[in-house]
Amino acid sequence: MTKRGRGERGPASFQKKMTEAELYVEFDEDxxxxxxxxxxxxSxxxxxxxxxxxxxxxxxxFDKQDWEKLWSDAKVQWKILDDGPKDVFIRKAKKNNTD
Known part of the structure; x- marks a missing residue:
């Protein structure tokens, strides 16, 4: 198979092994x-x-539990240690889902 365009896309693009340090996301005061x-x-x-x-x-x-599950999946995938960004994350997810 040959690569198209800018490279891998879709679910396969997140199958690359990332180091533990690469999985941590930092958040600002907002x-x-x-x-x-x-x-x-x-992405x-x-x-x-x-x-x-x-x-x-x-x-x-959508049920509130669907958004809670999305947040818990994000916490596990991206090593988010606390629920501080939860409300902003879910708000952005809802906005992106309607665009």
């Missing part, structure tokens, strides 16, 4: 992701939204 992993976290979130949430169903019709 609880927004910052630093080197900001873009990777945003991961977009991928999760397209695979787990149907775009034609209004965001407010």
């Amino acid at each position: 609880m927004l992701a910052m630093g080197k992993q900001k873009g990777k976290l945003a 991961w979130l977009g991928l999760q939204l397209t695979t787990k949430f149907s775009y034609h169903i209004p965001t407010n019709e």
